[in-house]
Amino acid sequence: MSAPKVIRWGILATGGIAQTFSRDLLLDPKTRGVTSIKHIIVAAASSSGQARATQFLKDVGAASTAKAYGSYEEFVKDPNVDIVYVSTPHSHHYQNTMLCLEAGKNALVEKAFTVNAAQAKKLTEKAKEKNLFLMEAVWTRYFPLSHYVRDVITSGKLGNVQLVTADNGLCLDPEETMADGKHRMVNPDLAGGALLDSGIYALTWVFQTLYTTLPPAQRKAPSVSSALKIYKPTGQADELATMLLVFPRAENKDVHAVATTSIRYGSDPLGDLSAGPACRVHGDKGEIQIFPPLYRPTKTRLILRDGPIEDREWPQPGPGKGSGWFNGFGDGIQPEGEGQGMFWEADEAAYALVEGRKESPLLTWEESVLIMEVMDEVRKQGGLRFPEKIETTDFPVAL
Numbered sequence: 001m002s003a004p005k006v007i008r009w010g011i012l013a014t015g016g017i018a019q020t021f022s023r024d025l026l027l028d029p030k031t032r033g034v035t036s037i038k039h040i041i042v043a044a045a046s047s048s049g050q051a052r053a054t055q056f057l058k059d060v061g062a063a064s065t066a067k068a069y070g071s072y073e074e075f076v077k078d079p080n081v082d083i084v085y086v087s088t089p090h091s092h093h094y095q096n097t098m099l100c101l102e103a104g105k106n107a108l109v110e111k112a113f114t115v116n117a118a119q120a121k122k123l124t125e126k127a128k129e130k131n132l133f134l135m136e137a138v139w140t141r142y143f144p145l146s147h148y149v150r151d152v153i154t155s156g157k158l159g160n161v162q163l164v165t166a167d168n169g170l171c172l173d174p175e176e177t178m179a180d181g182k183h184r185m186v187n188p189d190l191a192g193g194a195l196l197d198s199g200i201y202a203l204t205w206v207f208q209t210l211y212t213t214l215p216p217a218q219r220k221a222p223s224v225s226s227a228l229k230i231y232k233p234t235g236q237a238d239e240l241a242t243m244l245l246v247f248p249r250a251e252n253k254d255v256h257a258v259a260t261t262s263i264r265y266g267s268d269p270l271g272d273l274s275a276g277p278a279c280r281v282h283g284d285k286g287e288i289q290i291f292p293p294l295y296r297p298t299k300t301r302l303i304l305r306d307g308p309i310e311d312r313e314w315p316q317p318g319p320g321k322g323s324g325w326f327n328g329f330g331d332g333i334q335p336e337g338e339g340q341g342m343f344w345e346a347d348e349a350a351y352a353l354v355e356g357r358k359e360s361p362l363l364t365w366e367e368s369v370l371i372m373e374v375m376d377e378v379r380k381q382g383g384l385r386f387p388e389k390i391e392t393t394d395f396p397v398a399l
């Protein structure tokens, strides 16, 4: 057996998700049956200073040779970095990713990809021009569970799919946990709000069941009707979004989808799945259900009209510490012994680098841009625009 190909990662920003991702990245890939690749972290950068980056590298268990940078600009020049994981708030993704691409670095960029579709398009154009890999880090798409659900749909088991409902409610109390309005979830300067933070997962389920499952030539953009509720304390970010999408299909087979998201109510208020599925894909021969939370589901139920009900559990492989979660509110959902599951997206990026692919078929550039277009339209219908300096496609802009 040949030695695994080593992918050298650089981590841009040292916040909550950077820590979770990095810990997952360094778990032994063999624990999930992956033998052809291996991830290492060779550098990290913090805009808060080099000491912060040094501490981060230590905390996540990177090798002592990994380099710590106190500036993103210096970091992207590091010749040892194959790919950068961009983990700043939404507001910064465009500037930070453009910085990486201009410096010739491949990039895996946290969700939501950018603030708007124009920025997303510019990034994909730059990646094309520079012949670089670029992917939006919607980790859920790369889970074995998501592969299974897409396969159920493409196999025709459900018949003609007619309706998808998907909900991602976070069950947080923003007045209590984000009282000063500065948290990235509600802060307009960081492009906060339910839609970009959490609505992206409801849309992910709608898109990966109704759009990704079609051959590219048959994919068509949906129409969008929506309503947003503005989070009053910060005034320029949403706390609740409701979206009705209609995907055009030939022969009167248009498919409807309802995607909902909220910071306040929870898809699984008791945290024990008692509220039932958070996504239902309804076909004329049956349905598949995905249980919450939609960003990290671990249970599916297949109900066919002429077959038995099939429940499946999808625990994440480990060995994780079972500790905590990364949204800063301490609501840990990672069971003891499991990894978080962020390694699947890292593996997908690594395979692409090894194979020379510039994008992933599981979330193409075109689809990321289209989803941003849908969220643009939802914000337009809801009268929500962020400050100009984070909506702009100008580069570089100091934020």
Ligand SMILES: NC(=O)C1=CN([C@@H]2O[C@H](COP(=O)(O)OP(=O)(O)OC[C@H]3O[C@@H](n4cnc5c(N)ncnc54)[C@H](OP(=O)(O)O)[C@@H]3O)[C@@H](O)[C@H]2O)C=CC1
Pocket (backbone or CB within 6 Å): 012, 013, 014, 015, 016, 017, 018, 045, 046, 047, 048, 049, 052, 087, 088, 089, 090, 092, 110, 111, 112, 137, 139, 184, 190, 197, 295, 326, 327, 399
């Ligand atoms: N995939 C998932 O499940 C999750 C994804 N996310 C996504 O990850 C991204 C980051 O979220 P998260 O890690 O929770 O955020 P944090 O606030 O914990 O971290 C963001 C980091 O970005 C850097 N940063 C640079 N400029 C700013 C600024 N002006 N304000 C705040 N931070 C800044 C800081 O790192 P430094 O000082 O080192 O430069 C900071 O620690 C978002 O896109 C979010 O949607 C978040 C949670 C879960």
Ligand SMILES: O=C1OC[C@@H](O)[C@H](O)[C@H]1O
Pocket (backbone or CB within 6 Å): 197, 198, 295, 327
């Ligand atoms: O991406 C995310 O997924 C998990 C949530 O808890 C988090 O707030 C969000 O940013």
